[in-house]
Amino acid sequence: MSVARIAVVAGDGIGTEVTAQARKVIEAVLPGAEFQDYDLGARFYNRTGEVLPQSVEDELAGHDAILLGAIGDPSVPPGVLERGLLLKLRFDFDQYVNLRPSKLWPGTTSPLAGVKPGEIDMVVVREGTEGLYVGAGGVLHQDTPAEIATEESLNTRHGVERVVRDAFARAQRRERRHLTLVHKTNVLTKAGSLWARTFTAVAAEFPEVTTEYQHIDAASMFMVSNPQRYDVIVTDNLFGDILTDIAAAVTGGIGMAASGSVNPERAYPSTFEPVHGSAPDIAGQGIADPAAAILSASLLLEHLGHHDEARRVSEAVAAEVASRVAGAPLRTAEVGDRVAAAL
């Protein structure tokens, strides 16, 4: 049996370039890992008119994990690939834990004055299969003055409880053992109450984890004024989408932002990808920073139980980034080579 069967969806633009480095690093640290390439994304869509054929999704389902680069190109209408591929995988593969660590790494600079590397170190656990992302709602009387459009946020005890428990378990394993629930309970009283009651109930299972509640608007502000305060955050799908981008911004942008859309039970493959997009403007030049893609590979290794390998990869990325000379040009492949060589 293979140590890991990894489906590679390199995708578009710089996706292919950074994913090649992430794969190189996995090969270096986990010999015997098997890779299968899948051609999906804008090029595939423009050629075939399909985003994710059922047969391809069935094949993906047979893998242990999916390593994804980036999808998207100006030639494809916005939303088509995101919904048809990224969100479809999150839902079909029940990837209910959307994992987004944010760390201010040595060698990187926060746009926040006076915040030093090491001071920001948080994980946002974003729910991935419910909320406003389910696509419920509709439009009536389109293109008339009487038009209405609705969006519905659907939240289940089942869905909230499992992601909250996952977040508590992660907080429990960290040094600070602090978990912040973020919602908007003063306005979204129905979903807010479900989240708050579930959070309180699950907290009883984790007496060592200290807890806190913040409204999304306050949390967005604190994320700028005092991001150091956060350890683990758990929140719903849409709030998590927003909060993780602010977290990425205060830790120096999306250059180091990794993510995993995780099914913790491994009943389905989980997807690991950098938060950045396909960046068509710099694609093909070999100058994209593969750090976020390689850190996503580290999350993949962690998820598959290769804890030591995961740690070594993230340490090697950290060392590589810390060793960079300010102003020196970055070459995608050389970064991958240096990280792989260090392993």
Place this chain on the structure above:
Amino acid sequence: MSVARIAVVAGDGIGTEVTAQARKVIEAVLPGAEFQDYDLGARFYNRTGEVLPQSVEDELAGHDAILLGAIGDPSVPPGVLERGLLLKLRFDFDQYVNLRPSKLWPGTTSPLAGVKPGEIDMVVVREGTEGLYVGAGGVLHQDTPAEIATEESLNTRHGVERVVRDAFARAQRRERRHLTLVHKTNVLTKAGSLWARTFTAVAAEFPEVTTEYQHIDAASMFMVSNPQRYDVIVTDNLFGDILTDIAAAVTGGIGMAASGSVNPERAYPSTFEPVHGSAPDIAGQGIADPAAAILSASLLLEHLGHHDEARRVSEAVAAEVASRVAGAPLRTAEVGDRVAAAL
């Protein structure tokens, strides 16, 4: 006839202290303005069990504007006063333009490294009467494993069009004439499409305004990495709630953040209030900064057509803030006195 009939809801905590200064400044700049105090907020609620009696709301409706301080106290369950007073007024008085300017004033410091006063100057026009704030949705099977909770975002062409048009008109009057629509059209396809189509339609009426669209997650990131890029932003109720708090954070916190919940037609009174809360921890000490409350008074004057007075007040606040000596203790009443004296 009075030049302005202003209902004063000073509220709780520092609300009373800062509102006294805002009133002082209006009196200085607009002699003849009439004020009527309304005792609402946590103290009133704890004494009477009511948040906003119908008779009081009817009286408020007879005024030209409402000057609000801050409401809230730990003794009141979270959400009760917010929904029963602030949100109720926004809905009942059709305050569909929630106006939130963010400026990095001379004498204040952004937490963002290298961003200098004058560089950030934006207005967020947040929709105030629709979206997820309408309270639609429900809970089924509460406190069982089968519980579900829903929240529904309701959006009408009527509601979107009027706020979008207001935002275009504001952008048109500003120097840069740039308007950014923020939504999440790639996921919230129904409401997103209504907003995007309406935005495009109204744009045709304002050929001099340049336009741009951003997803809420991207906008939240840019708000940190490059807030200078924004001039006017128009967005829905919840996105506006979040975005304006990030905007306040990058312009140095809520110390200078003013807001208006505006019915532009003046069919109902509009409410003007600082974004900050009642701050029970520093209440009663006379050390709260009234700048945001006084700037809210400036928005009130502007709304009532006293443009010159509005400008003079905001300039006087700017001068007072710029003249502050770093580290010197701030006295609420002295700030109000200095601003009033300068007028």
